[in-house]
Each structure stands twice: as C-alpha cells, then as structure tokens.
Amino acid sequence: MEIGLLLLLGWVAGWLTTVAGLGGGVFLILALSLRMSPAEALALSSPALLVGNLHRWAVGRDEVDRRIAWPFALGALPGSALGGLLVVAMPTAVLQLLLVLTSALALARALGWWLPRPPPAAALVPAGAAIGAMAATTGSAGLAIGAILQSAGLSGAAYVATAAATAVAMHVGRIAAYGFGGLVTGETALLSAALALAILAGNLAGGRVRKRLSAPACSRIELGVLFACVALALAGLA
Template identity: 30%
Template sequence: MIEFLTTLPDGLTQLAFWVLVVMSFVGSFITAALGIGGGALLLVFMATLMPPAAIIPVHGVVQLGSNAGRAAMLFRYLHRPALGGFVLGSVIGASLGGMVVVDLPPNAVQIGLGIFIIWSVLAKPPAWLTRLPWMAGGISSFLTMFFGATGVFVANYTKSFKLDRHAHVATHATLMTVQHALKVVIFGLLGFAFGAWAGVIIALIVAGLIGTYAGKLVLNRMSDVNFKRALDALLILISLRLIYQGVTG
C-alpha cells in the first residue's frame, strides 16, 4: 500500500505530494468546521504543485470523496428540499460545460464570482437562488468545469434557506457531492487518465476524511451566531482573493 501511494505520476514530487496531503486535511477541517473554504484552499496548492492538465479533474475526485464523507457524517441534518431542482440544473450545466471546447477567460470568472459572492453576503441573498434552484445548480456546475472550486457559489444558495450550522454543512456537502460526481464522470468521458493519479487521490481523500471528522468536532462546539459570522467573513475573504487574482491575471 505504501509503495502504491508513493508511486507518483510524472510532474509531482514527493515533497509536493505530502504538502497536498496536509492541505487536504486542513481544507476538509476548515470546510467541516465553517461550511466552506477548504476546497478553494486545496485548489490553490494544487495549482502551484501539480501539472495544469491534472488540477481540475483530480481536485474534483478528491472533493467528491471529501464532500461525500462529510455528507454521510451529517446526513440526518440534510435539508432535502434544496436538492431537486439543483440536481437537475447541475446535470444540464455540467453537460454543457463538458461540451464547450473554448475555455472561459479565468480572470473574468474569478472577478464575476467574487463580486457576486460579496454582494450576496452583504445584501440579502438573491431570491432566485431559492425560486430557481435549477439555475443555481446549472450555473455553478457549468463554471466548475472551468474554475474548479465553486463551493462559495453553492454556499450562497445553501445560505438562502437560513439553516442552522449542522443543516447548512450537511446540505452544502450533499450538493457539492452531486456536482463533483458529475464533473468526474464528464472528465472521464473526455479521456482524463485518473488511473495514473489513483494513489495520490486515495491519500488525499483519506486525509480529507480525517480532517472532516476533526472539523465536525469543532462544529459541534460552535453557536449558530458564531458560525454565520465566521462563514460570512470567510466568504468575503475568498471573494476578495478571487477578484485580486482576476484583476492581476
């Protein structure tokens, strides 16, 4: 097993591998405790340490495992009315994203997402996030094919239901599980060789599950008020970073 995990694909060093393992733990801990942020954090390190062609598909598989584990641990808190339309929209959005051959300008996506999220945090979440869940699922799933970490977008859809902290994390994790599962299937159909990255993916998922469990213990000790304040602060910080990245190219 150790030999399998340490047989790394071309373009990934041993040091980079272990840094990613640590960041998978930290990212899942943050997401389980605060509801959002860990996926984007892991993506930043992947973008620095991994070959560009592997970043989005590998990130998708790791986030699928992490979110599925979090959703399972908190399944009894799931807000089921949030699923139906969102799932339908996600299928459409991810399928369209996979069919687009010309990449969207990444800086435009980052700036647009950042501005939208800050507006949603400081103002009342837009009504269409609950009235038109298929649109929330469709837009975020389309963007995730190019951008990778759209958890902050989905968090605003989840936030519009005004759930307590456990229900928010459980529902958000379930929605992200659906979205990442669709992304992985589409990248597989497009021919990405997941097998070469299997050992890395397993190690990152295991580290993420451990981080999820540790974060859940912290979540149980937080009040709803503190959770919402921490969530809003983290959303704004990530959004400002997205805008900065977009502006600087």
Template identity: 35%
Template sequence: MSVDLALTLLLASTAAFGLAVLSAVAGFGGGVLLLPVFTALFGLRFAVPMLTLTQLSSNGSRVWLNRRHIRWALVGWFAAGAAPLAVAGALLLTHAPLSPLKRVLGVFLIAVVGWRRLNPHPGKPSDRAFAGVGAASGLGSALLGSVGPLTAPFFLAYGLTRAAYIGTEATAALTMHLTKIAAYGAGDLLTTQVLLYGAALTPATIAGAWTGKKIIGRISDRVFVLLIEAGLVIAGLLFLTGLA
C-alpha cells in the same frame, strides 16, 4: 515511489486535511484554497480533475456525518440545474479562458457579503430557485474546480445553519462532482495518475471532515455565519488576485 513524489503527496495530503477541516466547519473553502496548492504541485489542467476527486471524499464524508439534517428537496432542485451545466463546463475545460470568470466570481462574492451586511434579513429563496443556483455552480465548478462559496449565500438565506447547512450543501455538491467526474472521463482528463493521486489523498480528506464535525458542534449559529462571511470575502479576494 521517488522521494520527490512522496514529498509532493505529503504536502498535498497535509493541505487536503487542513482544508477538509475548514470545509467541514464552514461548508466550503477547501476547494477554493486547495486549487492553487494543487496547481502549484501538479499544473492547472491536472489539478482541476484531481481536486474534484478529493472533493468527492470530503463532501461524501460531510454527507454521512450530517445525514440526519439534509434537506433533500433542495438537493433535488440543485442537482437538476447542476448536472447538465457541469457536463458542459467539464467539456469546455481544455479551452475556456478561466481568468475573467474567476474575477467576476470574486466581485460577486465580496458584493454578496456587503449586501448581507446592508440587508441582514433577506427574503427566503424558493426551493425551485436552487435549480438556478445549481446551474451556475455546475458550470463554474467544472471550469474552476470549486465554487463552493457561490452557493453559501443562498443556503444561508434559506435559513440553514450548522449541520443542516453543512449536510445539504455537501450533498448538493456531491451530485455535481459525480457528474463532473463522468464528464472528465469522457474528455480524457481522468488519467490513471489522477485517479491514483486522488485515492492517495482520500484518507487525509476523510480525517479532516471528521475533525471539522467535532469542531462545528462547539460554535454558535452567529459565529458560524460570521465564519462563512469571512470565508466569502477571503475567497473573493483570492479569485480577484488570481491566487485561486
């Protein structure tokens, strides 16, 4: 292994660890923030499938660590909407104009936080509504690598917090990422190099998920929700400014 490649993987592993901790605490954010890092290191078309591999280990770890609190009915409805749209988005990845979609998503995320501040007790969405959430997430995630912040307001409105929120969101995301991996393979985006780099980053993401699990047990539900809302605003600004 060359020195340049070793340094690149060290930087990527450090970022993957730190942002896996963030994802384990807030339920999202790692993918959004890892995308610009991976894009700078590897290029966008290479970064998106590689990010998906990293998210498999990150989400898989969160699923296992919070397995007793998962709401399986929500996961089922989410997967029903996410799987077909994730396939469509993955096949469109090589041609889709990504910048306009990112800006729309950025406006949406910031608007959601404003709406939650004005309406602190929103109506609880039905289980079936998560099929629509999954469809939007599957398409956006396949094109942008990660849209975890998109799902957060809906899981919060359902009343999930801490372990139930983290475990359910991670399980829903895992079903989507598995679908994307299969579609990326069909579209020749899942190269041997992508697989090797993804495997190299797996230990860092697992360690980050474990560390985040330890942190989340020490914060209150109120602080947890505030952290998520802050993450939504930051993610929205990153999308709007083109940094994510």
C-alpha cells in the same frame, strides 16, 4: 507535487468546509493551481472532494433538506458535466481569471457588498444547472449554493449536510466530463485517492471543532478563508 504538501492541503480543505460550511474546496483548487494548471487542479481535486462530500452527506443525511437538495441536484448533474467539457477546451489564462473573479465575488458577498437574490423554488433545477457549470469551471459553486441555502433559513448541521448533498451531484457530473476529456489519468487517480483520505481526516477533525464553535465564530472563519482564496487567486494570476 510533493505528497506531504498535497495531504496537508487536503486536511485543511476538509477541516475548513466542515467548520465553515464552504470554502475548503475553493481553497484547495486555488492552492493546487499555484503548482499546476487550473484544469489539472480541478481534475485532481474533484474525486477527492466527492469523497469528502459523500462523507459529510452520510454523517448528516437526516439533516438534509430534500425540498432544496433534490431539484437542485437534478439540474446540477448535467450542468456540471457541460462545464467540465468546457474546462478541457478552455485556455489556462481564462480559467485563472475566472478563479479570481469568483473568489472576489464570494468575498464581496460575505462582506455584504453584494447580495445575490436566490431563485424561487420553481427555478431550482435551472439554477442547479448554472451553478453546476460554475463548479466545473472554477470550483466556486459555494458562493451561489450558500445564498440559496441561507435564504431558505438553513444553518448549522442542516446547512452543511444539504450543501454536501448538492455538491455530490456536481462532482459526479464534472468528474465524468474531465475523464471524457482526458484530464483524469492513472496518476491523477492515485494522487486524488491520497487527497481524499486527507480530506476525510480534515472532516473528522473539523466536526469535533464545529461542535464547540458558535455561529459567529464559524462566520469569521469563512470570511478568513475567502480572503485567503482571493489572495491565492491573485497569486496564480500573477
């Protein structure tokens, strides 16, 4: 894959996630899936997205809602590892179909057509496991994480920081599984390192923009990202 295109996609992914709170990672995976298999796209993007989320977590560490983040991460780590092992053995067509379905559900939720019920506090650990498995197989965990965080009343910096903290656990679990399954190679690691730098640059640019945007503007950006994700998912299926 052309390094210039890879860096551009990484920058856009970091910018979108920082401004809208979610969507950048899914956009990146779907765009990469047009040039490689979904499994390869997941393996290439995961280490870079981990770096991006670590950065957002570090910047907003004082804003993290630990009552939600820690029990969720406790379930997300093993759940994402199991999902990552499934990716290694899953046919490409099945992975591509899952990308389409999860992108469509995210868009339906944003439009208010489907309103998932968030789990109670006592169910955060099993919910984290299920969502971690979703993250490893499709990269679309933001759909469910968003429902949990928004139902808890989080918004703005607290929303972005808590989402980043939970995403770190999911990325660690699935990267370990992808590596065990042979999807992470020396070439993948080098490309992912370049992608990580681009995501960090996008994070910084997005952070400056976010300070000047209203909540409705960020919501409109998120909706636009989800429309783009559905289009990319359908293009990959075709």
